[in-house]
Amino acid sequence: MKKEQPKTNVHPNVLDRFHYSQDRVIEKPFNWAQLVRLLSYMKPYAKNLLPLSLVAVFVTTIIRLVIPILIGVYILEKAIVEKNVPLLVSLIVTVAILYLLSYVANYFRIHWTNQLGQNIIYDLRKHLFTHVERLSHRFFDARSAGSILVRIMNDTNSLQELFTNGVINLLMDMLMLFGIIFILFSLSPQLALAVMVILPVMFLITTKLRRNIRKSWQVVRLKQSKMNSHLNESIQGIRITQSFTQERENMAFFDGINTENYESWRNATKKNAMFRPFVEMTNAVGTIILIWYGSHLLQTDTISLGVFVSFAFYLGMFWEPISRLGQIYNQLLMAMASSERIFEFLDEKPIVSDSENAIELDCIDGHILFDKVTFSYDKKRTALNGIDLEILPGQRIALVGHTGSGKTTIANLVARFYDATGGVVKIDGYNIKDISIQSLRKHISIVLQDTFIFSGTIMENIRFGRPDATDEEVMNAAKAIGAHDFIEKLPNGYDTEVEERGNILSVGERQLLSFARALLADPKILILDEATASIDTESEVRIQQALQKLLKGRTSIIIAHRLSTIRDADNIFVLDHGHLIEQGNHEQLMEKRGEYYKLVSAQFKMLHVG
């Protein structure tokens, strides 16, 4: 029964709200260079699993090819018809041994080819993840986490089928097919031609049918990924949905996707169900031709009974590989599409990378200099315009300015998440581009307003930046920051498991954890980006005390909208639309009565009116 698209009485704007970008469509011409590149992942196994699998394939196929002749020509004609009992017994024993051998070889074929496929997918996924992890921020700016995930998981999965079954089975099927054709023609060319008349038609139809089926499954996958995206978004945004009482609208949309998903499955399984009967039907046509024309040849003594029986055996074995070849061709096309998407990621080069003779800095003083630095994220709008600023070692500076004025961008350039488009950024007198990225970032910690907590224990989260720290060192960092007390009160103290994003912790607690994490990492340069913005006044006192400990002896860059938190900074830089317009300490800037003064006054007024 066909499922009706549910009738909704929600406003059409609601349904327009949901947009899901779909990955590119999988219809691409065959690309040999890409196939060769894909097959190169077999190289590490060229000396073990690959030859073993090939030998197993070869042995299995040869045995399967020999048995029908033994039964038809030798057992039937030479032993049964001529009543040669000793020959019959020895032939039966031989066939039994061959069957046994073929089962053993087949077991190893399946085992080794699966292992080969799994190993290749493991390598490919590892390669892809390691590569993606090293890519620059710009790569992630342009893509959603979901689309990256799909390539690492789904696209490699669709290659798995090709490597575990496709490539090796392709060889087996070809070997089997050519073997059967060769044997049939040697036994009786006329009968062989007759039963193979339908071969081209069958090959064409199965390939077409398979393609059709594949397309239907592709639609199923698209619908599923749409449903996944919606589910993901719905669960993440559940609080907002409930607070705006949009559950009914959300449900209406989900109903729509659920129905589409149901329909696509129905369609795919319907087409799928046609395949098997079609192969069996062609098999039947072949058998009828064999009986009709074969019996005619038998009567005219053109072929022997043994040949006739062998033909029947071979015919039964013939259709399977043919239908599978069509399937493998489709698998190949799908693999081409997936590998194209995977290689697109693998060919992506990190925009920020180490120069050839990058300097390793074991320790730094933390002197930062921006010399006429200009930067644009997208080559269209400038985020920073001719910035000159100097931060002395151990100084505490603040960046202030309206939203979008370029504060975070300065922090991004200090950590070298991006390279300046003009001018030079220097750390301890070295051009930042000449310092190895690893050794630079080792000395920098960044604490963001939206602290990222990884799934794992509290202990593991604090230890994140310094994996070799002892439990005692972790606790000391937590104590110094003032996080120890709340951690001790958690059900399992430091061993309490927190889910990704740390939902069981309050915003302030998460913030304290991230401070402890930064303190333990002991960086020379510390960047706090809006780190205290969403914290209530009471927690802020606690956090301010923690901050004093954290900032001591480090070059610190504080980005804060709440200006009360940066009063005692050594230097305050005021930005406006990517320009540095003022600098000085709080008193100097207040006296100047410029932009900083306006910002402070506006905030003061807002607080008091509020």
Ligand SMILES: Nc1ncnc2c1ncn2[C@@H]1O[C@H](COP(=O)(O)OP(=O)(O)OP(=O)(O)O)[C@@H](O)[C@H]1O
């Ligand atoms: N990844 C990005 N890609 C493109 N443009 C960006 C990107 N990040 C920031 N921008 C743009 O660069 C400009 C400066 O942004 P930046 O994040 O440095 O501002 P900000 O002063 O830190 O703002 P806020 O106080 O709101 O955090 C803005 O116009 C912003 O739209």
